[in-house]
Amino acid sequence: MTTTTDKPLRNGVDTAALFATIDAVKGDPEIAKFRFRATNSWVSGTHNQSTIYGFYGAEQEMLHQATWTFDADHPAVLTGQDNGPTPAEYLLHALAACLVSGLANIAAARNVTLTEVTATVEGDIDLLGILGLSDEVRNGFEQIRVAFTVRGDDADKLKEVVEQSRQRSAVFDVITNGVPVSIEVDAG
């Protein structure tokens, strides 16, 4: 779905490849169906590790260029060993990364130059929920805030690019609108 190009990259985005991908999908919508995966293995206590390497897309099984592993744990204050971020922090990272990746693509497609983008994502959670101490407090974040700093072209163009990124972010959609999750268990 990518092509080579002699044109210079904008914001590090190969816009020719980006538009070629969109054209390819228009010609065959099946190649747009992707399936992503992560496999997590328990280590000890609240410490566990996920592996990410294979996914399905463009009508075939594909592999990332590397196999990545990520440790998750609780900090000591939450009775863990702090071997990695909490799962909830990884969720905030996923949201930040999705908005920033999309922003870079959208800016390039609109000929908007970026010089700096940072996004700080913060989520408020009251542990009375997951500790089972209140029926009125939810388990997850009660609210999430994203603070963007974007530098480059004029402010209005940059704000429009952020807004379009919000409107086309996969993770923003999942986190704000929710997704059905089914669970199967092989126990014994």
Add this chain to the structure above:
Amino acid sequence: MTTTTDKPLRNGVDTAALFATIDAVKGDPEIAKFRFRATNSWVSGTHNQSTIYGFYGAEQEMLHQATWTFDADHPAVLTGQDNGPTPAEYLLHALAACLVSGLANIAAARNVTLTEVTATVEGDIDLLGILGLSDEVRNGFEQIRVAFTVRGDDADKLKEVVEQSRQRSAVFDVITNGVPVSIEVDAG
């Protein structure tokens, strides 16, 4: 909120500390209010990097024992350089890790022994949404499936522990029910 104990750990969980934490929160619900963060910086194209180190909890600013950074990118087939997993894959990892961390705590609290836990999380996404090629396809995952393998005590106890983990998972709640996300932009 943690205490030392001479009792052996179950599943690597310090259950005495876990119950002490719950008692401490009962005595002062303010200490249960946490605020987690991730800060993401754009690198180039769809490549960006999040940093996780500080959080608020137990009525104070706290630091993890290390500063962690995580690269996110798109694979070549999605016009990226594959410098890290996609943001959507990090979201799946967050869900898997949250369910497994909670499961280990719950099993320990119930005196259920674990010998092995793995959770494979898979999400279906149709990129017609984020590419702006269909108004009927959502941007995010259409559905997510979790497949658990749990070994240890008898199957019924293990299944109950998985079910309780689902009922008390912060990330499962966020992903299935959604959370309001606000965005502020400093552009220029």
